[in-house]
Amino acid sequence: MGDNKLLALDNIDLSINKGDFVSIMGSSGSGKSTLMNIIGCLDVPSSGEYHFRDNNVSNLNSNKLAELRNKDIGFVFQNFNLLPRLNAQENVVLPLLYSGKNLKERNQLAIEALESVGLKDRVHHRPNQLSGGQQQRVSIARAIAGSPKLILADEPTGALDSKTGLEIMKILNDLNSKGITIVLVTHEDDIAKYGSRIIKMKDGKILEDKKNVNN
Amino acid sequence: MSITDLIYLSQKSLRSNILRSILTSLGIIIGVSSVITMISIGSGARIEVEQQIERFGSNNLIVRSQSSSNRGVSMGANSVNTLTLKDMEALKEELPAIKAIAPRVSLSTQIVANGNNWLATVTGTTNDYFDLGNWKFENGRSFEEEELNSGSRVAIIGKTVQKNLFDTDSPIDEVIRINKVPFTVIGLLDAKGGTAWADLDDTVIVPLKTAKQRLVAKKFPGDQIRSMTINVRSSDLLFKTEKDVDTVMRKLHKISANGNPDFVIRNYAQFLNARQESSRVMSILLATVAGISLIVGGIGIMNIMLVTVTERTKEIGVCMSVGAKKRDILLQFLIESLMISLIGGLIGIALGLGVIFGVSEYFKWKMSLDYMSIVLSFVFSSSIGIIFGFYPARKAANLNPIDALRYE
Numbered sequence: 001m002g003d004n005k006l007l008a009l010d011n012i013d014l015s016i017n018k019g020d021f022v023s024i025m026g027s028s029g030s031g032k033s034t035l036m037n038i039i040g041c042l043d044v045p046s047s048g049e050y051h052f053r054d055n056n057v058s059n060l061n062s063n064k065l066a067e068l069r070n071k072d073i074g075f076v077f078q079n080f081n082l083l084p085r086l087n088a089q090e091n092v093v094l095p096l097l098y099s100g101k102n103l104k105e106r107n108q109l110a111i112e113a114l115e116s117v118g119l120k121d122r123v124h125h126r127p128n129q130l131s132g133g134q135q136q137r138v139s140i141a142r143a144i145a146g147s148p149k150l151i152l153a154d155e156p157t158g159a160l161d162s163k164t165g166l167e168i169m170k171i172l173n174d175l176n177s178k179g180i181t182i183v184l185v186t187h188e189d190d191i192a193k194y195g196s197r198i199i200k201m202k203d204g205k206i207l208e209d210k211k212n213v214n215n
Numbered sequence: 216m217s218i219t220d221l222i223y224l225s226q227k228s229l230r231s232n233i234l235r236s237i238l239t240s241l242g243i244i245i246g247v248s249s250v251i252t253m254i255s256i257g258s259g260a261r262i263e264v265e266q267q268i269e270r271f272g273s274n275n276l277i278v279r280s281q282s283s284s285n286r287g288v289s290m291g292a293n294s295v296n297t298l299t300l301k302d303m304e305a306l307k308e309e310l311p312a313i314k315a316i317a318p319r320v321s322l323s324t325q326i327v328a329n330g331n332n333w334l335a336t337v338t339g340t341t342n343d344y345f346d347l348g349n350w351k352f353e354n355g356r357s358f359e360e361e362e363l364n365s366g367s368r369v370a371i372i373g374k375t376v377q378k379n380l381f382d383t384d385s386p387i388d389e390v391i392r393i394n395k396v397p398f399t400v401i402g403l404l405d406a407k408g409g410t411a412w413a414d415l416d417d418t419v420i421v422p423l424k425t426a427k428q429r430l431v432a433k434k435f436p437g438d439q440i441r442s443m444t445i446n447v448r449s450s451d452l453l454f455k456t457e458k459d460v461d462t463v464m465r466k467l468h469k470i471s472a473n474g475n476p477d478f479v480i481r482n483y484a485q486f487l488n489a490r491q492e493s494s495r496v497m498s499i500l501l502a503t504v505a506g507i508s509l510i511v512g513g514i515g516i517m518n519i520m521l522v523t524v525t526e527r528t529k530e531i532g533v534c535m536s537v538g539a540k541k542r543d544i545l546l547q548f549l550i551e552s553l554m555i556s557l558i559g560g561l562i563g564i565a566l567g568l569g570v571i572f573g574v575s576e577y578f579k580w581k582m583s584l585d586y587m588s589i590v591l592s593f594v595f596s597s598s599i600g601i602i603f604g605f606y607p608a609r610k611a612a613n614l615n616p617i618d619a620l621r622y623e
Contacts, residue, residue, distance in 0.1 A: 037617050040536075042535075042536060042616045042617050042620075043616075043617055062540070062541055063540050063541070063542075066535065066538050066539060066540040066541075067538065067540075069535075069536060069537065069538045070537065070538020071538070075536045075537070077620075081529070081532075081533045081536075081620070082533075083530055083533065085227050085228060085231050086227065094533075094534065094537050095537035095538050097216055097220050097224075098216055098534075098537065098538040098539050098540070098543055099538060100216065100217070142537065146538075
């Protein structure tokens with residue numbers, strides 16, 4: 001407000017490599033959500049550049065951004081963000097619908113994805129018939145159904161008890177070991193330590209960026 | 216994203232709010248059913264008028280005797296027949312716009328043939344009657360000059376009479392007895408069908424002279440006749456001729472311009488015009504109702520779609536995060552409002568058909584279901600859906616994914 005421009009992100013210089021598992025930490029207002037939105041191609045920076053794979057994302061229009069999100073990026077949200085009217089399978093099919101895969105192929109992929117998160121027998125359940133942990137697994141299945149290169153997890157355990165949270169982290173860990181890059185946003189040290197690299201942010205700046213030796 | 220996927224997603228969300236979807240389409244339902252009813256009233260009236268012209272002939276005036284003192288009340292056979300063949304000749308002479316006049320005497324009487332009895336209207340007239348009344352012959356022929364002049368006992372019968380008296384389809388040369396007088400059948404008329412008030416085919420036609428001599432000598436003494444049908448050369452002259460006939464007749468009957476005439480002139484075109492006019496007024500009324508309710512219905516759809524977009528903001532954000540383009544979101548909401556309006560259209564068509572059926576059964580109005588009106592209703596309702604659904608859909612498509620995801 002006023003004459004002072006508030007910079008959500010200030011002078012960030014960050015590169016994340018293929019196959020990394022990066023945890024971004026910071027209190028609210030630290031800019032981690034904004035960073036996450038830019039990494040996830042939901043937003044473009046007002047100045048500066050962001051390159052994702054071979055694309056200079058800063059120059060892309062909304063259609064191109066949507067295409068990138070659809071093909072290369074999977075989102076896992078704190079509140080799962082499943083569509084309440086659709087059952088587990090239909091929720092997982094959603095991104096495949098937008099990528100124009102045919103009916104047979106996308107049902108196949110959705111069931112495979114649900115199987116890989118251990119929900120083979122919950123395919124036709126609606127979100128309100130599933131527990132929090134199951135819902136989060138559906139949303140992971142949705143994120144991986146289109147075989148993305150990058151998964152962005154925004155406080156994926158925030159709405160879950162610690163035991164279920166650990167199960168979710170295990171799934172993310174497995175996905176990382178299969179070569180999928182993972183960027184995790186959290187404010188819990190226990191969760192952040194799953195990352196091989198931990199970035200701490202404050203006031204829109206990177207405070208600390210170090211390898212997690214314990215991992 | 217294919218159209219079937221879009222329809223699938225849309226019906227999912229419509230079904231989760233089925234009552235709301237139907238209530239929303241109420242305006243469309245009323246609008247579309249009005250459109251259908253309006254069109255079929257209009258085309259029904261048009262067809263009816265065409266049929267009437269087909270039946271009674273066009274450009275005809277009918278002049279009928281009327282008791283000058285007691286309108287419409289029969290004062291006995293002698294008092295009521297004020298028209299004469301002299302009137303007819305005079306009219307022909309004075310008014311060049313008249314192409315032909317068919318005189319008519321009539322009585323309702325028992326016809327016997329083949330051991331069967333049948334009550335029918337017997338008309339005595341000339342050959343002009345067939346041309347003017349658009350009568351066609353199914354079988355046989357009209358009168359010959361000699362038969363007309365000599366008062367031969369020959370008759371031409373209508374379809375209803377033939378069916379009730381004879382087993383055969385060709386009653387030519389058979390003998391029928393009218394008031395115990397034997398007549399030879401020389402012709403059978405094509406069926407015209409009934410009107411609301413009379414069966415036109417329930418008729419026997421004999422030469423005027425024969426009728427006057429043998430059947431209605433007492434009822435129509437001298438050269439009295441019951442009525443005459445005047446055929447005018449062109450429809451433009453119809454109303455002017457009607458006035459002229461009135462003037463000439465008043466002069467002949469020595470009745471002042473504002474005196475009570477002893478005849479009545481019926482202009483069939485006038486009746487048809489009135490019929491057409493009343494259905495036109497009805498159509499305008501319905502068109503207004505249709506127009507207003509379609510617009511109100513459209514606004515209803517827009518309203519509910521705006522609510523839906525707001526309710527589903529977060530969902531839209533999720534769809535965008537998994538890769539929905541603006542176009543996908545736009546189409547998704549557009550299809551949804553299109554489906555609401557099409558459902559409304561379908562229900563409206565069903566309702567309209569019900570109304571058409573009910574009205575034509577109950578009021579005996581001629582209604583004609585025009586298939587174009589169903590096509591038109593679909594076009595109407597889908598355009599309403601698209602036009603009024605566009606703004607909400609665009610609003611949804613233009614949401615910023617981050618704001619939408621954060622919306623609670």
